[in-house]
Amino acid sequence: MSHIAMVSIPFHGHVNPSLEVVRELAARGHRVTYANAPSFADVVEATGAQLRPYRSTLPTTWTDDPVDALTAFLDDAIAMLPQLIAAYDDDRPDLFLYDIAGAPARLLGERWGVPAVQLSPTSVAWDGYEQDTAAATEALRADERGAAYFRRFTEWLTEQKSSVTDSVAFMGRPARCLALIPRAMQPQADRVDPAVYSFVGPALGARATAGWRRPAGARRVLLVSLGSAFTDHPEFYRRCVAAFGELPGWHTVLQHGRHVPRAALGELPPSVEAHPWVAQPAVLDQADAFLTHAGMGGSAEGLWAGTPMLVAPQAADQFANADRLVELGVARRVDTATSTADDLRAALLALVDDPAVTARAAALRSEVRAAAGAATAADLIEAELPG
Secondary structure (H helix, E strand, O other): OOEEEEEOOOOHHHHHHHHHHHHHHHOOEEEEEEEOOOHHHHHHOOOOOEEEOOOOOOOOOOOOOHHHHHHHHHHHHHHHHHHHHHHHHHOOOOEEEOOOOOOHHHHHHHOOOOEEEEEEOOOOOOOHHHOOOHHHHHHHHHHHHHHHHHHHHHHHHOOOOOOOHHHHHHHOOOEEEEEEEOHHHHHHHHHHOOOOOEEEOOOHHHHOOOOOOOOOOOOOEEEEEOOOOOOOOOOHHHHHHHHHHHOEEEEEEEEEOOOOOOHHHHHOOOOEEEEEEOOOHHHHOOOOOEOOOOOOHHHHHHHHHHOOOOEOOOOOHHHHHHHHHHHHOEEEOOOOOOOOOOHHHHHHHHOOOHHHHHHHHHHHHHHHOOHHHOOOOOOHHHHHOOO
């Protein structure tokens, strides 16, 4: 069978969406390698793929400054490229799969004559995307640091003899892309080119049910999780404990991330369990509500589970995702900085007691689960293999 190489970065929001697709390809007998940091070895190799380690330069904590974030991703891509060459030059794949932050795979695919398919864990470009987002792009270019970022990206692409030297087009206009998100989360979905982009939706597999059990006696369950990157909010977590810890019949699962020590949460009532990391899809499968930062991964998992959501966006695409979830009728907005414990409690009860939210969440759950999934994604990837 073929050698398929997946390239991503060491963040759960970029790795988790691809795991079931990689598992399906390996189960079909393909030799799958996965370039990522050593910290993801166990996660990757559990799918049947072989880790090809690279040393990431990405920070472990993030600000909400978009230029800083873009620069960090560019720095990592530049550092990743020679490491990928060393890892694959003597074992070139038949096809590259790459996350949106795995840009060097597209460069190597073009250089080596290897097909490259992007696996997008977030929304994709539509016809007229550049015009619709021109104001935001120009605002970045007006910042001296932003202008330096775009200039440096173009210089790098030119040095690498890329056929596409515009950074926006290089990142946002792949030759072929599978979108690993619910189509309901895609802006301007009717203007997305189906010849380039295929919506295969989230594929969760065993992650959807394994790893957590609902406590006996818990009539309702709430999951509080701000993902894996923007989690340094101890004061907000304490407000969540105050808001939800004494609600009759409720059990709260609070994921506080690696940046906040358990002791910073204070004394917890028996109805609250706190962990630096939880099996999020498994909790959501049994939850009645989800307080999320509205990252695309968490948003997709919430829709998959049919769980009504409180959305508290922090950065990047999370604001647009939060707006979309509200538009879809399955979420209400809260704020990590300003929402009081009373505000949070009132928002939760209004959310779960609204029959329209419950009905809409159930309808979208059925829609998301009826979408393509890992098997269809693997079929589409195999169709791109040479020969």
